Amino acid sequence: MTTVGDYHVFQAGDVTLQSGVVFRSMRLAYKTYGTLNARKDNVIVYPTSFGAQHTDTEWLVQHGGALDPDRYFIVIPNLFGNGLSSSPSNSREMLGAEPFPAISYHDAVAIQRRLLQEQFAISKIALVYGWSMGGMQAYHWAACYPDMVERAAIVCGSARCSPYNHVFLEGVKAALTADPAYRDGRFVAKPSAGLRAMGRVYAGWAMSHAYYRDEIWREAGFDSLEDYLAGSWDNAFSRRDANDLLAQIGIWQNGDISRCPEFGGDIDRALAAIKARVLLMPGRTDRYFDFHDNEDEVGRLTNAKLVELHPIPSIHGHRAGNPVNNAADRAFINAEISAILQI
Incomplete structure (x- = not known):
């Protein structure tokens, strides 16, 4: 240890x-x-x-x-x-x-x-x-x-x-790996655009229809839906290494x-x-x-x-x-x- x-x-x-x-x-x-x-x-x-x-x-x-x-x-x-x-x-x-x-x-x-x-x-x-x-x-x-x-x-x-969960994660991967920093199966630099896109995909799946319908995000102090998305999700994953995120997505998708x-x-x-x-x-x-x-x-x-x-x-x-x-x-x-x- x-x-x-x-x-x-x-x-x-x-x-x-x-x-x-x-x-x-x-x-x-x-x-x-x-x-x-x-x-x-x-x-x-x-x-x-x-x-x-x-x-x-x-x-x-x-x-x-x-x-x-x-x-x-x-x-x-x-x-x-x-x-x-x-x-x-x-x-x-x-x-x-x-x-x-x-x-x-x-x-x-x-x-x-x-x-x-x-x-x-x-x-x-x-x-x-x-x-x-x-x-x-x-x-x-x-x-x-x-x-x-x-x-x-x-x-x-x-x-x-x-299968439904697997498809969600395919969307997350697609958003993340569309960044030009993804080359030959790995990220060679921080994919800022890909991480932001990943956050926007997550935002739609993580919260419910009712959460957005009733504008519950206002309880956290946001004035608009865009403010909420930008403030809560655009940088939600930027503190993590993108290659690490892909590795964990693999564990998740193959979980059984x-x-x-x-x-x-x-x-x-x-x-x-x-x-x-x-x-x-x-x-x-x-x-x-x-x-x-x-x-x-x-x-x-x-x-x-x-x-x-x-x-x-x-x-x-x-x-x-x-x-x-x-x-x-x-x-x-x-x-x-x-x-x-x-x-």
């Missing part, structure tokens, strides 16, 4: 990925909050979402909240491709002329599991909590390591990337808990492997992860100790699951997570 700024890095060594490619000197960045108790049974794993680093998600870790560091030992592992863990932007010297290899959610949770076991000797997880791509990781955790995960909360996520030798592509078998108490919290107006996908998954979670489907009653679309500045949705999520932690 090494320490960089406010986080640590787990040196995973040479890792054979699900694809068969060997990733040399793979690194997992993570941050912990709170104290691991003597029984080591107060662990919460909170994986990051698309383009996010631990600093973007730690707002949910707060004293008196659902993810309370006074009660729990919370670990935020940074997903590969986010610029802190192994990513195109920090692996060029190591990879040389080789392209950044495709990484799967199965690869990611396998390294996260190694971190918990090798660094902290943790064998039980009280809760894996995740939003969006973090929710997909939570699902993978529950399916791949059913004897380790006691509870899984999937917020605006699903067991696999749906059944896509491993153990399950052989059988989604019913993968879902039936889950033993945890499962809380599915789709956004009622989410266009990325439609709540009907979670409805369909409920009946297939045949061996889960508990399955609850509680859609977030919000018009904030996908962002309902990450309500940094949305008190109502934040209260809903905190109450649901607090409740399942008591079961």
Whole structure:
């Protein structure tokens, strides 16, 4: 383990990925909050979402909240491709002329599991909590390591990337890679126009029809729709390396808990492997992860100790699951997570 700024890095060594490619000197960045108790049974794993680093998600870790560091030992592992863990932007010297290899959610949770076991000797997880791509990781955790995960909360996520979700991401990729800085499969400079176009595509999908119809953006202080788009979305992804974003889009599009030798592509078998108490919290107006996908998954979670489907009653679309500045949705999520932690 090494320490960089406010986080640590787990040196995973040479890792054979699900694809068969060997990733040399793979690194997992993570941050912990709170104290691991003597029984080591107060662990919460909170994986990051698309383009996010631990600093973007730690707002949910707060004293008196659902993810309370006074009660729990919370670990935020940074997903590969986010610029802190192994990513195109920090692996060029190591990879040389080789392209950044495709990484799967199965690869990611396998390294996260190694971190918990090798660094902290943790064998039980009280809760894996995740939003969006973090929710997909939570699902993978529950399916791949059913004897380790006691509870899984999937917020605006699903067991696999749906065709509709895949098409959305194709639009995002097309907008981003149309920039002239994209050459021979990678960006050779910052694609400012492509990043702005990507933000505009995201704006239409991230929020709901009702959000725009009722001009909810005015609550954030914007005077016009254009001001909102320019202020909230034009630079939303410019702080991230574009090659990193493409790597994470690849993980997202290929996400499927059944896509491993153990399950052989059988989604019913993968879902039936889950033993945890499962809380599915789709956004009622989410266009990325439609709540009907979670409805369909409920009946297939045949061996889960508990399955609850509680859609977030919000018009904030996908962002309902990450309500940094949305008190109502934040209260809903905190109450649901607090409740399942008591079961």
